[in-house]
Amino acid sequence: MKKYTVEQGVVAPLDRANVDTDLIIPKQFLKSIKRTGFGDNLFDELRYLDEGYLGQDISKRPINPEFVLNQPRYQGATILLARTNFGCGSSREHAPWALNEYGFRTVIAPSFADIFFNNCFKNGMLPVILSEEIVDQLFKECAEEGYQLTIDLEAQEVRTPKGDAFKFEIDPFRKHCLLNGLDDIGLTLQVADDIRAFEEKAKQVRPWVFQDIQA
Amino acid sequence: MAGKTLYDKLWDDHLVKQRDDGSSLIYIDRHLLHEVTSPQAFEGLQLANRQPWRLSANVATPDHNVPTSKKEREQGIAGIEDDTSRIQVQTLDDNCKTFNITEFGINDIRQGIAHVVGPEQGLTLPGMTVVCGDSHTATHGAFGCLAHGIGTSEVEHVLATQCLVQKKSKNMLVRVDGVLGNGVTSKDVVLAIIGKIGTAGGTGYAIEFGGQVFRDMSIEGRMTVCNMAIEAGARVGMVAVDDKTIAYVKDRNYAPKGEQWDQAIAYWDTLHSDEDAVFDAVVVLNGAEIEPQVSWGTSPEMVIPVSQAVPTLEQAKDDVQRNDWTRAYQYMGLTAGQALSDIQLDRVFIGSCTNSRIEDIRAAADVVKGRKVASSIKQAMIVPGSGLVKQQAEQEGLDQIFLEAGFEWREPGCSMCLAMNADKLQPGEHCASTSNRNFEGRQGNGGRTHLVSPAMAAAAAIAGHFVDVRTF
Numbered sequence: 001m002k003k004y005t006v007e008q009g010v011v012a013p014l015d016r017a018n019v020d021t022d023l024i025i026p027k028q029f030l031k032s033i034k035r036t037g038f039g040d041n042l043f044d045e046l047r048y049l050d051e052g053y054l055g056q057d058i059s060k061r062p063i064n065p066e067f068v069l070n071q072p073r074y075q076g077a078t079i080l081l082a083r084t085n086f087g088c089g090s091s092r093e094h095a096p097w098a099l100n101e102y103g104f105r106t107v108i109a110p111s112f113a114d115i116f117f118n119n120c121f122k123n124g125m126l127p128v129i130l131s132e133e134i135v136d137q138l139f140k141e142c143a144e145e146g147y148q149l150t151i152d153l154e155a156q157e158v159r160t161p162k163g164d165a166f167k168f169e170i171d172p173f174r175k176h177c178l179l180n181g182l183d184d185i186g187l188t189l190q191v192a193d194d195i196r197a198f199e200e201k202a203k204q205v206r207p208w209v210f211q212d213i214q215a
Numbered sequence: 216m217a218g219k220t221l222y223d224k225l226w227d228d229h230l231v232k233q234r235d236d237g238s239s240l241i242y243i244d245r246h247l248l249h250e251v252t253s254p255q256a257f258e259g260l261q262l263a264n265r266q267p268w269r270l271s272a273n274v275a276t277p278d279h280n281v282p283t284s285k286k287e288r289e290q291g292i293a294g295i296e297d298d299t300s301r302i303q304v305q306t307l308d309d310n311c312k313t314f315n316i317t318e319f320g321i322n323d324i325r326q327g328i329a330h331v332v333g334p335e336q337g338l339t340l341p342g343m344t345v346v347c348g349d350s351h352t353a354t355h356g357a358f359g360c361l362a363h364g365i366g367t368s369e370v371e372h373v374l375a376t377q378c379l380v381q382k383k384s385k386n387m388l389v390r391v392d393g394v395l396g397n398g399v400t401s402k403d404v405v406l407a408i409i410g411k412i413g414t415a416g417g418t419g420y421a422i423e424f425g426g427q428v429f430r431d432m433s434i435e436g437r438m439t440v441c442n443m444a445i446e447a448g449a450r451v452g453m454v455a456v457d458d459k460t461i462a463y464v465k466d467r468n469y470a471p472k473g474e475q476w477d478q479a480i481a482y483w484d485t486l487h488s489d490e491d492a493v494f495d496a497v498v499v500l501n502g503a504e505i506e507p508q509v510s511w512g513t514s515p516e517m518v519i520p521v522s523q524a525v526p527t528l529e530q531a532k533d534d535v536q537r538n539d540w541t542r543a544y545q546y547m548g549l550t551a552g553q554a555l556s557d558i559q560l561d562r563v564f565i566g567s568c569t570n571s572r573i574e575d576i577r578a579a580a581d582v583v584k585g586r587k588v589a590s591s592i593k594q595a596m597i598v599p600g601s602g603l604v605k606q607q608a609e610q611e612g613l614d615q616i617f618l619e620a621g622f623e624w625r626e627p628g629c630s631m632c633l634a635m636n637a638d639k640l641q642p643g644e645h646c647a648s649t650s651n652r653n654f655e656g657r658q659g660n661g662g663r664t665h666l667v668s669p670a671m672a673a674a675a676a677i678a679g680h681f682v683d684v685r686t687f
Contacts, residue, residue: 016542017535018414018514022654027635031280031299033254033306035367051660054299083535085415088448089654090633091350092252093366114384114418114450115350115364122368171382172236184368185263188240188376191232195268195378198231198242205228208471208479209244209343213271214317 002124003181007106008150009078011142012068019082020089021116025098029054038094039101043069069102073145081138082109086127087116096120106151108158110135121174124181126151128158128168153179218489220386221455222421225361225486229344231378241381244343245355246373247329248275248316250307251635252348256371257310267314268377274338275311276319277304278328280635283598283625291322300636327601327627330354330442330568334434335603337467341456341483346373351568351651353444356453357437358460359486361421363450384451385495387420388488391428393502398685400578401436402570402649402668404428404500405443406508406518412498414516417449420496423488424454428502434463435574442569443651446515455487509555509681510653510666512543517653518666519555521683527551546655547663548643555681558665561644563588563595563676564658565669566625567632570649571600573607575669580613582673582684588621589679596623596638598630622676634659647675 029041031054044052047069049062063070069077080099086109087095096119099107105125110132120127128151130138141147141160150159153175158166177184188195203210219227231240253275260266267273280300287294292308295301304321311318319325325336329347333339333355345355345362348370355362369379389408409416422444429437437454444452454460461480464470471479506520517540519526525544528551531537544551549558565571565579576599588595597617599605605627608614614624631638632650634657640646642661649672650657653664667675674684 015538017539020514020652020654022633022652022657026656026660027633030251030635031297031303033258033303035255035258045656045660085418085448088414089350089445089652091348091352091364091366093255093348093368096366111415111418113415113448115366115445119366119368122366171238173234173238173380176236184380185265185372185375188372188378188380191240192376194232194240195242195376199269199377202242206244206342206479206482208340208475210269211271211469211471213274213338213469214315 001181001183004105004124004126004153004178006150006152007078008148010074010076011079011081011138011147011149012074012077013081013139013142014068015083015139017083018085018088021087021092021095022089024087024095025092028052030092030094035097036101038098042098042102076103078103079106079108079149079151080104081135081142082107084109084111086112088113091115093119093122096123096125100125108135108138121178122184124178126153126178130158130166130168134166217493218491220488220492220494221359221423221453221486222361222386222451225342225344226383228342229361237382239381239383240378241344243346243373243377243379244272245333245338245345246273247333247345247347248273248370249279249329249349250277250303251279252367253310253370254303254306255367256374257314259371260374265375267316267374270315272377273316273374275307275316276326276329276332277307277321279629279633280304281321281628282636283628283630283638285626288322288626297637324602324606327604328568328571328629331572331600331604334358334438335601337464337470340464340470341460342486346379350445351442353450353452354438354442354568356441356444356451357434359453359456359483361451364445384421385419387417387422387449387496387498388494389422389424389498390426391500391502392426393428394431395428395502395505396685398670399505399507400668400670401432401439403505403508405440406510406515406666407500407505409443409447409515410508410518411500412447414446414514415448417444417447420449421451421453422447422449424452429454430457433574434459435572438572439569443515446651456483507668507671507684509671511547511549511555512540513546513653513655515653515666517543521555521681525549525551525553558645558680559591560647560675560680561593562640562646563592563672564631564646564648564650565596565672566598566600566630567650568600569651570669571598571604573604575649576604576608576613579669579673580616582670582687583620583622583677584616586620586677588676591679592676594623595621595676596625596631598625599627601627631658633657647672647681
């Protein structure tokens with residue numbers, strides 16, 4: 001996994017609350033059996049004026065000029081700024097995959113839905129929680145063209161061009177994994193003996209759980 | 216020391232290792248897989264040359280994009296007309312064969328929506344940790360399980376390690392006292408709860424549903440309630456084990472038998488919150504005050520009792536909500552203050568992991584019996600949750616009631632809940648739906664979803680618009 005240390009980039013403001021995962025990546029694209037190829041269909045229903053389908057040539061699609069990501073000034077943005085409860089709805093990891101592939105490694109919002117939040121870390125992405133007041137301030141400031149933020153994970157800080165530095169919280173384990181680009185499964189398998197010992201004990205208390213269902 | 220909540224007990228009984236940094240390794244008893252969120256996980260296993268940790272923990276069934284028309288289903292996977300859907304269902308089949316994972320394939324009588332199949336087969340048992348790459352996994356909490364949805368990376372993690380890295384949630388009790396009125400169902404209860412606490416009200420919490428209403432509720436009803444915990448932001452929803460739970464589980468295909476059954480019951484009897492357990496948050500509703508609910512907007516929290524009108528902007532709590540509502544009026548083609556009965560419905564969908572069990576189908580049939588679907592309704596469909604639910608309904612003659620009324624009687628799957636197969640809304644169409652999400656585009660690009668109970672959906676199909684099922 002790619003390490004996340006310090007990221008600096010253009011901020012794209014998506015001014016709506018409760019952005020759900022159906023909006024981030026509509027269901028028809030979930031039919032792919034691959035982990036890649038979702039970036040072109042990020043926010044598909046907002047980005048394009050026609051109905052998209054899997055495997056389509058996007059260069060021929062009519063784009064919605066009103067949508068924030070289609071405005072020239074936000075091209076190349078790497079930080080998405082949003083409102084409360086971002087990523088609510090389904091557990092589809094295709095949502096962070098799509099954001100990541102489009103170029104957003106960082107999403108800033110006052111709150112996130114649990115499963116989406118969790119899925120971000122599995123993909124080397126950082127969801128940053130800042131207060132509603134600060135997020136409000138960032139929405140106002142990023143009206144300025146070319147507005148960039150710096151996210152410093154080690155320092156747990158979001159820095160603005162004006163010199164403000166906003167602290168954010170992050171779980172120490174998740175921080176460690178992001179900073180070092182660590183794979184969760186490899187880490188868990190380091191304690192395989194603990195898992196086996198747990199199973200041996202559990203088999204005494206709840207043997208029915210370990211029933212062979214393949215027979 | 217204060218007593219433990221049900222969630223605390225389940226957590227403690229599955230705790231493999233607590234790390235110094237506050238994260239924990241939690242053991243997973245049961246893992247359900249389907250075609251949409253598993254292919255990349257299997258690919259990851261293969262690339263890393265890893266094997267599933269405990270094969271018997273895993274069961275798969277295709278549900279999200281299987282077709283529900285008899286014509287396509289009769290030919291099995293080869294009959295799936297949509298190429299991408301067929302490849303995905305085939306990939307699940309192939310992966311299960313490669314890794315030797317038990318699968319209820321497309322035309323197995325046991326196939327169906329994962330959250331219907333698990334409990335039906337006794338694969339979901341009280342006190343288990345149950346996960347699935349689907350956010351409606353909280354359904355299994357109806358059995359006093361610790362159950363929640365996971366992403367694809369976690370699907371791979373569970374396959375490879377039988378564990379998940381978790382951070383413990385806070386405890387929330389949602390207590391609904393009293394007795395529900397006639398015609399008011401579990402779906403109305405959960406919609407009323409979401410309407411009250413909001414779509415993020417449960418974020419960071421594991422919700423236990425307690426109180427007289429849930430004690431009186433059937434297991435199917437409890438599943439409907441827990442299923443929608445995620446629509447209130449909580450990954451986990453659950454109900455304590457009682458005699459009803461045990462009676463439901465008894466003699467299921469994979470339920471323990473003989474001596475193990477007795478041992479299991481003794482353990483399951485402990486699966487309730489202690490009298491002196493402390494919750495971080497408590498929400499109380501009066502069951503007698505809950506009316507049949509209808510969602511009007513594009514989030515499950517935009518829901519009102521059938522007797523009320525679409526809310527006006529003056530009723531919104533802040534600017535963020537005003538913006539949300541303004542966008543919702545426009546998307547839904549509604550005006551503030553409009554009566555729900557004014558909405559011209561186009562389609563009716565009865566199905567999904569929320570409401571496709573036998574009890575749901577019976578409730579709809581009760582309303583439909585001897586009546587006809589309104590001529591203004593383009594399509595009204597019933598999609599049973601599993602092959603066995605379908606068979607049971609047919610044995611009871613319910614399919615005939617629906618067919619005579621002008622409903623379509625379909626093959627099991629997720630269907631129009633999320634429109635990954637051919638069952639979808641056209642832009643601008645309004646649908647009375649027993650599913651769980653009314654997000655923009657959820658049931659088809661531009662489609663307009665209204666969430667209701669099976670009885671309310673059935674009544675709407677007959678009337679052509681929303682009516683109060685209590686006086687219908």
